Amino acid sequence: GESVGLHLPTLSVQEGDNSIINCAYSNSASDYFIWYKQESGKGPQFIIDIRSNMDKRQGQRVTVLLNKTVKHLSLQIAATQPGDSAVYFCAENNYGQNFVFGPGTRLSVLP
Amino acid sequence: DAEITQSPRHKITETGRQVTLACHQTWNHNNMFWYRQDLGHGLRLIHYSYGVHDTNKGEVSDGYSVSRSNTEDLPLTLESAASSQTSVYFCASSDPSKGLVFAEAFFGQGTRLTVV
Numbered sequence: 001g002e003s004v005g006l007h008l009p010t011l012s013v014q015e016g017d018n019s020i021i022n023c024a025y026s027n028s029a030s031d032y033f034i035w036y037k038q039e040s041g042k043g044p045q046f047i048i049d050i051r052s053n054m055d056k057r058q059g060q061r062v063t064v065l066l067n068k069t070v071k072h073l074s075l076q077i078a079a080t081q082p083g084d085s086a087v088y089f090c091a092e093n094n095y096g097q098n099f100v101f102g103p104g105t106r107l108s109v110l111p
Numbered sequence: 112d113a114e115i116t117q118s119p120r121h122k123i124t125e126t127g128r129q130v131t132l133a134c135h136q137t138w139n140h141n142n143m144f145w146y147r148q149d150l151g152h153g154l155r156l157i158h159y160s161y162g163v164h165d166t167n168k169g170e171v172s173d174g175y176s177v178s179r180s181n182t183e184d185l186p187l188t189l190e191s192a193a194s195s196q197t198s199v200y201f202c203a204s205s206d207p208s209k210g211l212v213f214a215e216a217f218f219g220q221g222t223r224l225t226v227v
Contacts, residue, residue, distance in 0.1 A: 034215075043201050043218030044154070089153060099216075101146075101153035 012108045019077040021105050023090035028071060030092040034099070035064060035075045038087045047075070047088075077107075085109045114138075117202050117219035124226055130189040132222050134202030142205045143185040144169075144216060145177060147198040154201065160185055192226045199223050 156169030
């Protein structure tokens with residue numbers, strides 16, 4: 001069945017450094033992926049998405065990379081700030097069916 | 112501003128009781144969803160709706176039901192609450208006009224439910 005996982009459950013980075021959060025997915029038919037950010041006590045917030053016909057997409061300070069060959073997704077955050085501290089989820093979607101979310105990676109930004 | 116709100120934010124109930132969690136969105140989105148969030152499982156889909164009078168089962172629908180009588184609301188009912196349903200529940204909505212039924216789901220703040 002479909003599954004989404006994360007290589008690193010926790011990640012600590014120094015303020016100002018770049019962060020990379022990784023995600024592996026198992027369903028090669030998935031055609032759409034989203035990264036969400038969840039701060040403590042809040043609901044998940046959309047960060048960036050990517051379709052399977054792309055391998056890179058950039059937003060403001062964030063970049064998502066998709067490697068379909070190895071079924072790997074990553075979120076890069078440039079110049080990490082204290083406000084970036086949160087749990088980050090990747091999710092995959094297959095032809096408009098249910099999104100499958102991973103367990104999340106906690107990002108801690110050190111001063 | 113348009114928003115999605117859940118109520119209550121916290122709820123404690125006893126095993127066997129019926130519980131209803133409210134979700135209200137003002138974006139006029141056709142798609143609405145209910146997820147539960149548990150440690151080690153991420154977000155799991157309970158039920159979803161693509162429009163008024165439409166409801167569909169998600170991954171973990173047993174013990175839950177929803178109804179969609181208007182565009183704005185999708186209440187989630189636990190027919191007979193069980194301790195296994197202690198969790199944080201999130202409601203979300205999205206705009207299918209983007210071409211993907213699950214594109215950019217906007218989430219509520221969550222309801223923490225404890226079944227004792």
